[in-house]
Amino acid sequence: MSFLSRYIFSTNHKTIGIQYFVLALTAALLGTALSVLMRLHLTYPEAKIRLFEILWPNAAAGGVMTPELYLSLMTMHGTIMVFFVLTTVPQGGFGNFFLPLQIGAEDMAFPRINMLSFWATALAFLVLCSAFVVEGGAPLAGWTAYPPLSAVGSIAGPGMGKGMTLWVVSIALFCAASLMGAINFITTILEMRTRGMSLFRMPLTCWAWLVTALISLFAFAVLFAAGILLLLDREAGTSFFLPAGLVINDRILDRKGGSPLLWQHLFWFFGHPEVYIAILPGMGVVSTVLSVFSRKPVFGYRAMVWAMLAIGFLGFLVWGHHMFISGMSPYSSLAFSVLTLAIGVPSAVKTFNWLGTILGGRLHLETAMLWALAFVSVFVTGGLSGIALGQPALDMYFHDTYFVVGHFHIIMGVAAVFSILAGTFYWWPKMTGRMLSETLGRVHFYVTFLGVYAVFIPMHFAGIVGNPRRYSDFGQFEFLKDVQGLHKFITHAAFLTAAVQLLFIFNLIWSLYRGKKAGDNPWNATTLEWLPPSHQPHIVVRGAYDYSVPGARRDFLMQNESNGQ
Amino acid sequence: MTRNETTWEGGGSPFAIGAKPLGMWLFVVSDALTFSTMLMVYTYSRLANPHWPAPFAFSPSIVQATVMTFVLLSSSLTMVWAVDAMKRDDRRKTVQYLSATMFLGIVFIVIHMREWVHLINDEHITLTANPWNQPLFGATFFGLTGLHMAHVTIGVVYLGIVALGTRMGKFKTDHVETSGLYWHFVDLVWMFIFPMVYLMSVKR
Amino acid sequence: MKNATGIWALLLGLTLAEVALAYPSLAPAVFLLVLLALSVGKSALIIAFFMHLRFASRALTLALFPILIALILLLLGFLPDAQRVMHAA
Ligand code: HEM
Ligand SMILES: [Cu+2]
Numbered sequence: 001m002s003f004l005s006r007y008i009f010s011t012n013h014k015t016i017g018i019q020y021f022v023l024a025l026t027a028a029l030l031g032t033a034l035s036v037l038m039r040l041h042l043t044y045p046e047a048k049i050r051l052f053e054i055l056w057p058n059a060a061a062g063g064v065m066t067p068e069l070y071l072s073l074m075t076m077h078g079t080i081m082v083f084f085v086l087t088t089v090p091q092g093g094f095g096n097f098f099l100p101l102q103i104g105a106e107d108m109a110f111p112r113i114n115m116l117s118f119w120a121t122a123l124a125f126l127v128l129c130s131a132f133v134v135e136g137g138a139p140l141a142g143w144t145a146y147p148p149l150s151a152v153g154s155i156a157g158p159g160m161g162k163g164m165t166l167w168v169v170s171i172a173l174f175c176a177a178s179l180m181g182a183i184n185f186i187t188t189i190l191e192m193r194t195r196g197m198s199l200f201r202m203p204l205t206c207w208a209w210l211v212t213a214l215i216s217l218f219a220f221a222v223l224f225a226a227g228i229l230l231l232l233d234r235e236a237g238t239s240f241f242l243p244a245g246l247v248i249n250d251r252i253l254d255r256k257g258g259s260p261l262l263w264q265h266l267f268w269f270f271g272h273p274e275v276y277i278a279i280l281p282g283m284g285v286v287s288t289v290l291s292v293f294s295r296k297p298v299f300g301y302r303a304m305v306w307a308m309l310a311i312g313f314l315g316f317l318v319w320g321h322h323m324f325i326s327g328m329s330p331y332s333s334l335a336f337s338v339l340t341l342a343i344g345v346p347s348a349v350k351t352f353n354w355l356g357t358i359l360g361g362r363l364h365l366e367t368a369m370l371w372a373l374a375f376v377s378v379f380v381t382g383g384l385s386g387i388a389l390g391q392p393a394l395d396m397y398f399h400d401t402y403f404v405v406g407h408f409h410i411i412m413g414v415a416a417v418f419s420i421l422a423g424t425f426y427w428w429p430k431m432t433g434r435m436l437s438e439t440l441g442r443v444h445f446y447v448t449f450l451g452v453y454a455v456f457i458p459m460h461f462a463g464i465v466g467n468p469r470r471y472s473d474f475g476q477f478e479f480l481k482d483v484q485g486l487h488k489f490i491t492h493a494a495f496l497t498a499a500v501q502l503l504f505i506f507n508l509i510w511s512l513y514r515g516k517k518a519g520d521n522p523w524n525a526t527t528l529e530w531l532p533p534s535h536q537p538h539i540v541v542r543g544a545y546d547y548s549v550p551g552a553r554r555d556f557l558m559q560n561e562s563n564g565q
Numbered sequence: 566m567t568r569n570e571t572t573w574e575g576g577g578s579p580f581a582i583g584a585k586p587l588g589m590w591l592f593v594v595s596d597a598l599t600f601s602t603m604l605m606v607y608t609y610s611r612l613a614n615p616h617w618p619a620p621f622a623f624s625p626s627i628v629q630a631t632v633m634t635f636v637l638l639s640s641s642l643t644m645v646w647a648v649d650a651m652k653r654d655d656r657r658k659t660v661q662y663l664s665a666t667m668f669l670g671i672v673f674i675v676i677h678m679r680e681w682v683h684l685i686n687d688e689h690i691t692l693t694a695n696p697w698n699q700p701l702f703g704a705t706f707f708g709l710t711g712l713h714m715a716h717v718t719i720g721v722v723y724l725g726i727v728a729l730g731t732r733m734g735k736f737k738t739d740h741v742e743t744s745g746l747y748w749h750f751v752d753l754v755w756m757f758i759f760p761m762v763y764l765m766s767v768k769r
Numbered sequence: 770m771k772n773a774t775g776i777w778a779l780l781l782g783l784t785l786a787e788v789a790l791a792y793p794s795l796a797p798a799v800f801l802l803v804l805l806a807l808s809v810g811k812s813a814l815i816i817a818f819f820m821h822l823r824f825a826s827r828a829l830t831l832a833l834f835p836i837l838i839a840l841i842l843l844l845l846g847f848l849p850d851a852q853r854v855m856h857a858a
Binding site: 579580581590591594597598602605608609612613627644645746749750752756759760761769 | 774788794804805819826837840848852
């Protein structure tokens with residue numbers, strides 16, 4: 001096997017999983033760097049910062065960012081984080097590596113399509129990043145790309161020409177890649193399970209990957225259509241999203257007949273399910289990690305499965321809660337509000353079952369377990385602010401304020417990242433054969449955990465004061481004078497939290513060379529990926545969480561172990 | 566053990582159709598939602614613009630579109646025969662039926678192109694403009710039919726590959742069956758585009 | 770094989786019926802509903818007989834279609850907003 005076919009154009013699921021992981025790690029570093037620059041500008045809007053000038057000689061001439069530059073950084077930050085980190089690692093990364101191992105399959109059902117979907121994702125990332133260097137720079141429209149401004153080209157501002165087009169192309173590619181991935185995951189889970197691995201014996205991670213793939217299969221299909229239409233509006237002069245009588249930058253547009261609301265519907269029909277695409281795989285990881293490190297079966301396994309299916313389905317019914325202030329009929333608002341709050345029920349089922357899992361267990365507070373516990377904490381915090389936002393009357397006020405920024409960072413950003421970190425600490429020994437340092441891991445954990453709360457909780461307060469989001473400078477608003485201090489605090493907490501991530505990167509690299517060698521099953525877990533490699537198919541005889549089975553010879557029974565004696 | 570338990574307990578295919586056809590079914594379901602979205606955008610645009618034009622005269626547009634429907638339906642029939650022949654392991658017949666299907670697909674594309682040219686040249690309907698000043702009429706028409714035509718074109722190429730693989734003895738029944746699912750789906754989508762786009766806008 | 774040819778003839782017939790219905794000037798809403806009903810019927814025939822779903826396991830049908838149909842119906846939720854488009858004076 002040549003270098004190319006082994007490491008680059010490999011069809012092996014483990015290699016592809018690692019490729020996704022590395023791609024997303026790159027994306028995460030870039031996205032974090034962008035957020036640091038944004039906070040720097042927000043807090044010191046007038047300061048002349050040499051670094052900005054070096055990076056953007058035109059858009060930050062003299063070391064001060066233009067508002068447009070700020071918005072382009074924000075757009076790229078959001079897009080990179082949502083698509084190329086949160087949608088990529090938990091499914092493409094962990095899923096590809098561990099799904100076949102956990103269900104006892106040799107590989108994914110369609111290895112070549114698997115390779116294709118990775119490379120399409122990588123290409124999409126390159127296309128997106130190239131928006132930084134084209135004329136006009138990166139787009140300004142946010143990760144939601146609302147028309148009309150996203151649909152009219154460069155008259156809407158720098159970056160809304162070529163940069164915005166590259167954004168749409170990148171997202172369309174990403175859709176295609178995700179669809180291929182989803183087809184692969186579902187087929188693999190349905191067709192390739194080893195003997196005895198009935199659906200209800202699968203680890204919850206596999207269930208989570210299945211439900212996520214099902215959501216992707218439908219959500220990305222809709223976003224794909226929306227992307228094509230936006231591209232037509234931009235490049236071919238159609239007006240799907242453009243009404244009559246628009247005046248942009250003192251120019252009257254001669255389009256008519258379309259509706260920007262149509263994009264909002266299409267985007268959020270994808271967008272809300274997307275937030276579950278980001279978080280469900282993490283829920284699977286957390287369920288498993290809590291069980292392993294409490295030495296107890298997952299509490300209410302079946303309820304967990306049904307809750308995930310319910311969340312997946314209900315997730316498609318609530319897109320309107322992002323459009324409460326769009327002027328929709330109050331009856332629609334009411335319906336969307338009730339459905340939104342209904343998701344709280346399966347979410348609460350999961351939360352209580354996590355608590356039930358650790359209740360009375362023998363907790364081993366390794367770093368992986370700390371991350372999983374922290375996930376539950378932030379999931380509850382973010383869910384509570386979600387309930388506030390789900391009330392149309394409150395959301396009228398909160399919409400487009402920092403309250404929303406706080407909400408989705410806590411529940412989508414932070415929760416998903418915590419689950420990724422839990423997964424990394426838990427599975428790293430399997431991926432590399434070495435352990436990560438627990439000491440470094442713990443320092444990283446405590447600083448990050450306190451850090452993200454210090455960053456995102458104050459944002460809720462700023463939002464309650466009425467602080468709008470997507471502004472590059474709050475200096476000129478009298479009513480925001482009082483939150484300037486708060487923003488300074490947020491920025492410093494953010495710098496600290498970002499800096500401590502280097503410790504994590506260092507831990508990864510250190511472990512590759514110096515980490516303690518891991519045995520086959522360092523955590524004494526029950527699922528099949530922890531068996532030594534074998535050419536015989538494993539035959540499964542029990543569920544995925546047989547910890548502390550009474551009368552068994554040790555406190556865990558692997559899924560293929562027939563007898564506990 | 567009930568039947569349900571045995572089929573779902575692993576070590577085999579619960580749907581008894583194999584991975585490739587299942588993968589194609591999943592693609593079809595997803596693509597169906599993409600097309601449904603496009604049709605919903607079309608419906609939305611029509612509702613938003615009260616004076617929607619009705620330019621399709623009986624001849625040539627409706628006649629041509631009806632012939633196209635017949636062509637596509639017939640291509641589905643030859644496709645069924647191709648799968649049938651493959652199941653009997655008659656590779657020669659399979660390749661013949663696949664070729665017939667591709668031929669009908671190309672006929673569909675050719676008539677469709679003529680229809681487009683007629684609309685553009687004679688009726689002055691383009692992607693962005695038309696005599697009624699309803700720009701979304703052309704946008705939705707060419708958007709929908711264009712996306713469908715792209716599917717037919719990809720389908721012809723795909724069937725070509727499958728025919729070649731079958732002739733060289735490389736491909737199995739699975740491959741032919743899977744390409745058949747795709748082809749029938751493209752046919753099925755037209756069963757919605759034809760009435761919703763053409764018949765809802767006939768010139769009376 | 771006979772079966773498939775019969776279905777094909779039926780599909781052609783239904784198509785002709787659709788075309789014929791286009792000319793008596795039915796109310797648009799009625800006509801649309803009739804057309805959609807016929808189209809759903811035609812696609813059901815294609816799915817059942819050409820795509821052989823009728824001969825596949827019931828589980829496959831249940832796995833594929835209920836969600837798809839539910840989601841397509843959900844898309845109808847966009848339509849109330851179609852009335853709220855700005856028109857130039
Ligand atoms: C009980 C649970 C939840 C409720 C009731 C809820 C409610 C809401 C509402 C009403 C909004 C719109 C606020 C506005 O724009 O004015 C919103 C925004 C958002 N939510 Fe949630 N949410 C919940 C859970 C989640 C979860 C689990 C995630 C992700 C994993 C999430 C991610 C987001 C994101 C990303 C946004 C902002 C989108 C944007 O405008 O850019 N939410 N949420
Ligand atoms: Cu939402």
